[in-house]
Amino acid sequence: KAGVTQTPRYLIKTRGQQVTLSCSPISGHRSVSWYQQTPGQGLQFLFEYFSETQRNKGNFPGRFSGRQFSNSRSEMNVSTLELGDSALYLCASSLELAGGPREQYFGPGTRLTVT
Amino acid sequence: AQSVTQLDSQVPVFEEAPVELRCNYSSSVSVYLFWYVQYPNQGLQLLLKYLSGSTLVESINGFEAEFNKSQTSFHLRKPSVHISDTAEYFCAVSHITGGGNKLTFGTGTQLKVEL
Numbered sequence: 001k002a003g004v005t006q007t008p009r010y011l012i013k014t015r016g017q018q019v020t021l022s023c024s025p026i027s028g029h030r031s032v033s034w035y036q037q038t039p040g041q042g043l044q045f046l047f048e049y050f051s052e053t054q055r056n057k058g059n060f061p062g063r064f065s066g067r068q069f070s071n072s073r074s075e076m077n078v079s080t081l082e083l084g085d086s087a088l089y090l091c092a093s094s095l096e097l098a099g100g101p102r103e104q105y106f107g108p109g110t111r112l113t114v115t
Numbered sequence: 116a117q118s119v120t121q122l123d124s125q126v127p128v129f130e131e132a133p134v135e136l137r138c139n140y141s142s143s144v145s146v147y148l149f150w151y152v153q154y155p156n157q158g159l160q161l162l163l164k165y166l167s168g169s170t171l172v173e174s175i176n177g178f179e180a181e182f183n184k185s186q187t188s189f190h191l192r193k194p195s196v197h198i199s200d201t202a203e204y205f206c207a208v209s210h211i212t213g214g215g216n217k218l219t220f221g222t223g224t225q226l227k228v229e230l
Contacts, residue, residue, distance in 0.1 A: 048215050
């Protein structure tokens, strides 16, 4: 099976712009989660989508949003970019089993640089 | 709320020596436990998971971790490290119940294997 794929891998944006990142989960996985990784804050949970619905949300401002499509692919959007949004954005997918979700498998990430 | 503590930010070790990376967690409910490894400029790779059953779990590349409920720990060990084990290692937890996926990560331990 192909792993989690994320596009683009690298992105440079200017402060105030908006950006959309894309994630394709492992085939059959319906849960997709997004994380932000920075040197200062480490790995932080952004949100999770399951069956096109946001199921969990982290403590990020409303500028960060996401969605999931019927084929489980997901996008996240950041509006009005700030310098502090520079980070590695990681997407992870998980197989939903009876009794709850299991381990998450991560993509290679999108490196966003805001100038 | 749950939290994960990785006390050692960096662990230098000589090749073929044993290593232990420490992880302690805090949670009011039962959790799943994971170790992920991150190589430079890459995403996270699942190394080990504890979901249920035997408290000692092993990976295919010689790492093992033991879930200790009384000490709320999930330390990672390897009896003999190799240069290729140089990477950053993250301990993570997620709730067993409560709906959905949300990983809470520790701050990571940089393992540097030297000749």
